[in-house]
Amino acid sequence: MMTLTVKNINRALPTTYSNFLSIENLRLGLDSVYSLPEELKKLRVKKAVIISDKGIERVGMVQHVLELVESAGVQATTFTEIEGEPTFTLLKRAIGFMKEVESKVIIGIGGGSALDVAKATAALADKEYIAPYLSGEETISSRSIKCILLPTTSGTGSEVTMNAIFGDEEQEIKRGIVSKYLLPDLAIIDPYLTRSCPPRVTAASGVDAFTHAIESYVSVNATPLTKMYAEKAMKLFSSNITKAVHNGQNIESRIGMSWVSVLAGVSLANAGVGAVHALAYPLGGKYHIEHGIANALLLPFVFEKVGRTCTEEMAEVAMYLELGDYTTRPHDALKAVVHYLYDLLTTLELPTSLAELGIKEDDLPVLAEQASQIDRLLVNTPYQLNEKSILEIYRKAFQGVLKGGETLC
Template sequence: MQTLFQDFRMPSNLRFGVGALATLPEEVKQWGATKIGLVSDRGLEKAGLVGRVVELLGSLSIPIVTFTEIAGEPTFRLVEQAVNHFKREQCDLVIGIGGGSALDVAKTTASLLDKSDLDPYLRRNEKIEIRKIPCILLPTTSGTGSEVTMNAIFGDEEQELKRGIVSPVLLPDLAIIDPELTLSCPPRVTASSGIDAFTHAIESYISVRATPLTKIYAEKAMKQFPHHITKAVHHGANLEARTGMCWVSTLAGVTLANAGVGAVHALAYPLGGKFHIEHGIANALLMPYVFQVIGTTCIQEMVDVAAFLQLGDYHQKPSEALNAVVDYFYQLLKQLDLPSSLAQLEVDEQSLPVLANQASKIDRLLNNTPYYLNERKILQIYQKAFRGEL
């Protein structure tokens, strides 16, 4: 029987605003934790942000154990290390601060801390049904939306691809979005994560599972995007632009969590698994090439997107909207100093058939795309992306 309903999920509490980080101690206090597990990455530790959070929580006199072994894209093996580390320390609350990698590790770790055997969840795709350990997430980038989604993406080193864990328990108890935390985000990360957020918005807008409610969030995210992305990348100290991109990320993350994404992400995952290309970079680069193909089946939505991006009114000439949107994506890569071809990322052309084969098996995402992409068509997209030719 076909499902005729769809849930709409968000974190239990989402706190947004400049200076919101200062409220963290009072929130932690409410949980009655006896030992905190803090997940972050080496870069933020070196930059002093981890120390700042530890100092902020110092008034609570609760021991804090840190895990900052994240460097680049996380793997399932890294999650195991984090879980085992916090188990030994008997942590009963997990805080994640950082980009999508740190947040994915934090919320997955919190969900697995009470599990005696991790293999079913990390290697056999068993769904995590219950999370007993409280989890608080603080993003320092505007893009992944991990703080508001039910997804966590990790590299599978054995299969050389990326796989996702999906469960409602991955939604945190509290997400604190403080734009000040994003001020130190480097230009390249700001650009790639920003376009990643836009990818969430546009893919969820056209997705098979889209609803009127999810489209409201996606539309608002896409309308905000062109006003703030360039300033946030090239003028990183601009708090207004940073705040705007935080809204883009949050709104797009909520619609991603409920309507899902599609082909752009499906083609990006093998690039991350085999060539270790950052997720945001892969999505940003692939978006024009993928939409040039799949956009032909959702012309009316492309008319909408063109209007959201202030590219013009194409209601009288809908067939031209797709070209305008695709060209905008492509030119944006140049404006934000991002690569526009796979060759620039030193992807081996001989590996393209392997990537196409891997991507063609990611049914969860391809089936959410309003265009049937078989392996041959996927290979053609990779080939165009390799040459950088639309």
């Protein structure tokens, strides 16, 4: 049996502690959506704006929420112009709509796209000039409009994070707004709302949540507190993702994935994410590749490099994913984890190369240049990547896995 010395135990402990921020009110449970009228009554408001997207409207969920809002005696107006992942232009439209309606509460229902628009609108619609907040010159430091979020994917974790992500059309890149005022007043997480989520979105947003967990776990800002959340998220991910994708009606796996989204989101909000996200953003900005798909595809290729500097964490991750006990040979754990991440793409029927996504090989240097400038994320990663090493990763991801099971490592 292996004995741990005190020195070993303390090796990874941070010497400073910063604030741990978390949502105040979170309700996760089957049928929890039905608590919405009661919550609105507590707010004593006359009008509410529901923000959602076309897909959610098509499956009838916007109408369902509208009826619940009206049952509380509150007049509801809907903004459902979101199609695809949101841009700053779309956000400005939502803010304009909100200002016209003059409501004091926003209810966001949908995946990360709708939730990001909802929470950013709630935080910005009471401001006279929004440009400095969008450019990042100023940080949002107040919010007077109440915000309730109901996620329908599991997930971006948007329901518990301080971020909202938008496409910047001019610069062809995705950028985040970050402020604690982007945390909602209440998240109502009803796993029943995720049952209609199509397999591809379930897979992509599920692996997105896993990316939050693994990237925040190895982040240079990770603490024992954030690692606790990330560890549980990874364990729940490995036991639920396949069932959720291949049998969306399996409610146990939907409940499991709802927790993955929350736990990984809290870890990401406090420890940050890293290189996978930095490399994914230019793909979203220029090629409009869905965020979860980009993350899922880049994960094995980024970790093949980044994982070399955190072999002990890779052994722990291998254990959480039930890939075996690598405590005495942590260097082998990286290979096992990278293969698991790659195999996930085929198991979950996700694209396996950048070429398959229609990315042009000639564009890879420009993408690498853009990704290398996202210091906010790259500094969180233990392995310091530069433009050259990022381009190497993009080139490998462009080709994807070699046929015949050749190894990546």
